[in-house]
Amino acid sequence: MxxxxxxxxxxxxxxAALVLCASNALAGGVLPATARPHGWSLERITSATxxxxxxxxxxxxxxxxxxxxxYADPATTQVxxxxxxxxxxxxxxxxxxxxxxxFVPVWNADDSPPIVGTWPQTHYEGIPYFFxxxxxxxxxxxITIDGRRTPLGPAYLAGPxxxxxxxxxxxxxxxxxxxxxxxxxxxxHTVSLAGxxxxxxxxxxxxxxxxxxxxxxxxxxxx
Numbered sequence: 359m360x361x362x363x364x365x366x367x368x369x370x371x372x373x374a375a376l377v378l379c380a381s382n383a384l385a386g387g388v389l390p391a392t393a394r395p396h397g398w399s400l401e402r403i404t405s406a407t408x409x410x411x412x413x414x415x416x417x418x419x420x421x422x423x424x425x426x427x428x429y430a431d432p433a434t435t436q437v438x439x440x441x442x443x444x445x446x447x448x449x450x451x452x453x454x455x456x457x458x459x460x461f462v463p464v465w466n467a468d469d470s471p472p473i474v475g476t477w478p479q480t481h482y483e484g485i486p487y488f489f490x491x492x493x494x495x496x497x498x499x500x501i502t503i504d505g506r507r508t509p510l511g512p513a514y515l516a517g518p519x520x521x522x523x524x525x526x527x528x529x530x531x532x533x534x535x536x537x538x539x540x541x542x543x544x545x546x547h548t549v550s551l552a553g554x555x556x557x558x559x560x561x562x563x564x565x566x567x568x569x570x571x572x573x574x575x576x577x578x579x580x581x
Contacts, residue, residue: 388501389538391513395459396424400516403461404534408519411466411534412526419525425461425538426454428549428575442567443554451576458579460539464499464510464551465571469518470527475559477531478518484533485512495557495568499535502550503542510535510553542579549575 391400406421413419415429430448437446467488469477475493478484487493489512499510517533524532539549554570561567 387503387506387540388508388510389540391537393538395538398423398425398538400514400534400536400538401519403538404463404516404532404536405519405521407461407463407534408468408521408532409525411463412468412470412524412532414525423461425459426452428452428460428462428539428577430573440570443556443569444566445570445572447572447574449574449576451578453578453580456544456579456581457541459541460549460577461536462501462539462549462551463534463536464501464514465496465535465553465555467494467533468521468524468526468529469531470524470529472563473529474563475557478533481515481517484518485515488512488515488533488535491557493557493559494555495560496535496553496555498570499553500551501537501539502548502552503539504547508537510537542577544579544581547577547579549577551575 389395403423403425406423407427410416410419410421414432420427429450431450432448434450435446435448437444467474475487478487488496501508501510514537515533515535518531521530521532523530551571551573554568556568560569
């Protein structure tokens with residue numbers, strides 16, 4: 359059961375990615391993978407969020423960063439069997455000031471045991487590790503903001519980065535597929551995440567054909 363709980367941590371807690379045009383970004387959208395808001399890269403925020411994510415999103419490990427991190431409330435998590443796999447759902451609500459930027463971790467992997475497949479030593483190896491059907495087999499990852507969909511591909515994958523011992527089993531390397539978001543206009547917004555892992559190594563490690571997610575965040579931007 360512990361192994362399956364680790365796989366859920368990877369959930370809740372294409373060769374080129376779609377990049378929104380500047381006009382969409384100004385209205386609140388996904389930044390290009392190469393963006394460095396406040397000087398932060400995807401690799402830096404991946405390092406900063408590793409302990410928070412592997413703690414199960416405990417507030418004591420929430421990192422000091424110039425962004426609001428959108429994350430699932432573990433109390434809302436539900437997992438249902440779908441054929442030979444599982445669908446995990448969760449939600450959370452956030453209230454932020456106008457001008458707040460965001461980071462959204464979409465899926466994570468680490469080298470705490472049991473390790474799925476052959477753990478990569480470099481970022482170059484990390485892309486096929488994460489996306490290839492013979493390994494983790496990640497696919498169909500999408501961030502939807504108020505109905506506007508942005509697929510996330512290999513450009514948005516960061517890591518593996520080296521970390522302190524992780525809180526889900528003592529690994530020291532972490533991978534995150536995620537994106538920075540521009541500020542959202544005043545009002546209430548819905549940010550949802552979808553996607554999953556379907557690789558043969560997921561099945562051999564956890565005896566699951568796949569694991570998908572459907573996460574929904576409500577973000578209220580005050581005036």
